[in-house]
Amino acid sequence: MSIKHRINKYLRKFNVELHGLGYLQSLAKSDFKNSEKDIFLKVYNQDDTICIFDVGANKGLMIDEYIKSFPNALIHAFEPFPGYGNRLKDKYVNNKRININICGVSNFQGQEMLNVNHSIDTSSLLTSVNTGLNSDKQVKTVDRISIDMNTIDHYMSQLHIKHIHILKLDIQGSELNALIGAQKTLLAKKIDFIFTEAYFIQQYQNQPLFHQIVDLLLKYGYVLQDIYNPIYGNSKLAWCDALFVRSDLKF
Numbered sequence: 001m002s003i004k005h006r007i008n009k010y011l012r013k014f015n016v017e018l019h020g021l022g023y024l025q026s027l028a029k030s031d032f033k034n035s036e037k038d039i040f041l042k043v044y045n046q047d048d049t050i051c052i053f054d055v056g057a058n059k060g061l062m063i064d065e066y067i068k069s070f071p072n073a074l075i076h077a078f079e080p081f082p083g084y085g086n087r088l089k090d091k092y093v094n095n096k097r098i099n100i101n102i103c104g105v106s107n108f109q110g111q112e113m114l115n116v117n118h119s120i121d122t123s124s125l126l127t128s129v130n131t132g133l134n135s136d137k138q139v140k141t142v143d144r145i146s147i148d149m150n151t152i153d154h155y156m157s158q159l160h161i162k163h164i165h166i167l168k169l170d171i172q173g174s175e176l177n178a179l180i181g182a183q184k185t186l187l188a189k190k191i192d193f194i195f196t197e198a199y200f201i202q203q204y205q206n207q208p209l210f211h212q213i214v215d216l217l218l219k220y221g222y223v224l225q226d227i228y229n230p231i232y233g234n235s236k237l238a239w240c241d242a243l244f245v246r247s248d249l250k251f
Contacts (some may be wrong), residue, residue: 037065039193039251040166044070051059051161052073052074052168053077054077055077055178056170060077060087060091074103079101080147082102087098091104096251105171106125106149106151106181108149108181109150109175113147114146115144116135117140118142124173133234150186153182156190162190165193167193176216179194181218195244200240201233223247226229227243228240228241
């Protein structure tokens with residue numbers, strides 16, 4: 001029995017599988033494809049002052065990764081859950097290159113209700129639905145709180161930001177609306193890379209799916225570079241991370 005089959009035999013107890021698109025297939029072939037970080041490092045030098053938007057910053061793990069790769073980067077992070085957002089503010093209080101915003105990002109400004117779920121990491125503006133996967137337990141809503149909302153276009157205008165080199169989105173089903181709120185920026189080709197979580201099933205009510213993100217970005221000249229971290233449930237692709245690149249960006 002292969003390593004993949006042995007691991008999946010265990011994971012199926014939780015209605016989740018790992019398939020060969022990612023790490024396990026690479027391990028079997030001893031042929032590791034480029035990670036998204038490897039691609040970023042092909043385009044930018046480590047000492048470049050690039051601009052990174054981390055939308056859905058959570059506990060700040062990706063912020064730390066970006067700092068390691070690009071210590072001179074200017075990072076604008078957005079986290080709507082106050083417990084995490086305030087913790088990030090305290091953590092990076094002495095780093096003037098990191099701007100923490102305790103707010104959500106979508107296609108409108110104002111106030112909205114955030115569904116705080118059993119696993120805080122799955123909290124969403126959208127209502128959770130049952131999919132039959134083990135993740136259903138994690139997305140059960142336990143509270144609702146009011147949060148501030150902003151758009152990428154408005155934020156760019158507010159702070160006079162001219163360009164985003166890397167836009168990372170991980171906001172539990174609201175990724176498409178965040179991109180709709182960045183249409184002026186996308187139209188002006190002011191974003192190089194978009195690294196986003198994308199779903200193939202609806203974990204949340206009326207949640208946009210992978211193909212809708214692809215369709216929107218194609219209209220603005222952004223193409224799919226690769227997908228990472230595919231997660232399967234009940235033998236079907238459930239979600240992944242997807243990297244999109246401006247089609248005229250050469251590397």
